[in-house]
Amino acid sequence: xxxxxxxxxxxxxxxxxxxxxxxxxxxxxxxxxxxxxxxxxxxxxxxxxxxxxxxxxxxxxxxxxxxxxxxxxxxxxxxxxxxxxxxxxxxxxxxxxxxxxxxxxxxxxxxxxxxxxxxxxxxxxxxxxxxxxxxxxxxxxxxxxxxxxxxxxxxxxxxxxxxxxxxxxxxxxxxxxxxxxxxxxxxxxxxxxxxxxxxxxxxxxxxxxxxxxxxxxxxxxxxx
Numbered sequence: 001x002x003x004x005x006x007x008x009x010x011x012x013x014x015x016x017x018x019x020x021x022x023x024x025x026x027x028x029x030x031x032x033x034x035x036x037x038x039x040x041x042x043x044x045x046x047x048x049x050x051x052x053x054x055x056x057x058x059x060x061x062x063x064x065x066x067x068x069x070x071x072x073x074x075x076x077x078x079x080x081x082x083x084x085x086x087x088x089x090x091x092x093x094x095x096x097x098x099x100x101x102x103x104x105x106x107x108x109x110x111x112x113x114x115x116x117x118x119x120x121x122x123x124x125x126x127x128x129x130x131x132x133x134x135x136x137x138x139x140x141x142x143x144x145x146x147x148x149x150x151x152x153x154x155x156x157x158x159x160x161x162x163x164x165x166x167x168x169x170x171x172x173x174x175x176x177x178x179x180x181x182x183x184x185x186x187x188x189x190x191x192x193x194x195x196x197x198x199x200x201x202x203x204x205x206x207x208x209x210x211x212x213x214x215x216x217x218x219x220x221x222x223x224x
Contacts, residue, residue, distance in 0.1 A: 001042050002129065005108035005172045007069035009127040011077040011117035014110065016051045017043065018066045022058030035063075046110055075117040077176070082124040082143035086177035086197040089186065094132055094171045095160025103170035112191075113174060120186055125176035130220035131169040137204060137218020139177070146200030150207050153194045169221045 007014040019039065023032060036050075043050060048067070091112050097103040109127070116122050124143055126135045132154070140147055154165050165171075177197055178186065187193060198205075204218045 001106040001108055002172070003065050003067035004042070004046050004048065004110065005106060005127045005129070007067060008108050008110040008113040009077070009125050009174055010069075010071065011075045011113055011122065011125065012069035012071035013114070014046055014048045014067055014069045014108075016068045017048050019050055019053035020055075020062075020064045020066075021053065022056050022060070022062035024059060024061065025057055027061070039065075046108065071117075077117060077122050077125040078142070079124055079126055079139045080142040082139050082145050082177045082197050083179070084145055084197055084199045085180055086123055087180060087183035087193050088136070088147060088149070088175065088177050088195040088197060089183070089191045089193050090128070090132070090155065090173050090175050091191055092171075092173040093155040093157045093160075094128065094173060095156045095162075095164035095168060097168060097170040099159075100157065106170070106172040108172060109174045115189075116174075116176065116186075120178055120182050123177050123179065125174055128171040128173050128175055129169055130223075131165075131167040132171075132175065132220075133166040133204060133216060133218050134169070134220025136175055137202075137220075139175070140202050140204060140218065143197075144201045146198045146203035146205070147195055148198060148205045148207055148213065149195040152209055153192065155192045155194075166216070167220050 004014045091109050124139045128135050205213050206216050207213050
């Protein structure tokens with residue numbers, strides 16, 4: 001599901017998966033079959049076919065998934081296309097994915113992404129896997145722009161705080177930017193406008209409820 005979300009974040013449709021697995025010799029066969037049943041259930045939901053891979057003996061359990069997708073060349077969305085004046089949107093609520101257990105059942109926004117790229121000019125997009133601040137930071141870096149987020153506008157799950165949305169990750173909503181005219185058409189479509197792209201290269205700011213604008217770090221989950 002995480003791989004599928006990456007394809008969605010570029011405006012693509014997931015197609016084929018290759019799964020390579022390393023298993024200790026004492027692995028329970030039923031457990032291994034259940035693992036594949038789980039992957040197959042997700043694949044059926046999103047129209048993906050597992051077309052190959054390798055199964056080998058290893059000291060520890062190792063699972064590697066490579067996923068391919070396809071998209072209309074005119075609809076592919078990169079992280080590098082954000083422009084000053086773009087409005088920043090998110091597809092859904094954020095925060096407390098770990099506490100709620102949602103991180104174990106990601107719901108990739110393929111349908112939402114397809115709606116966006118087919119009906120609007122989306123300039124940049126990414127999925128929220130490492131936290132809103134960190135993942136938006138990747139767009140700012142690749143596009144060489146800055147952003148101001150509106151603290152009051154960021155949609156939160158019940159009991160989640162702003163810091164959870166900014167830094168927790170594992171939400172798998174999409175964050176995307178588009179021009180002001182396009183944003184006016186989108187605003188009534190169920191997506192959440194949460195900020196604006198500015199000229200300050202690679203700088204992220206937060207407009208607090210009292211109106212103060214403070215600079216924050218584009219940090220989140222660190223893989224290494």
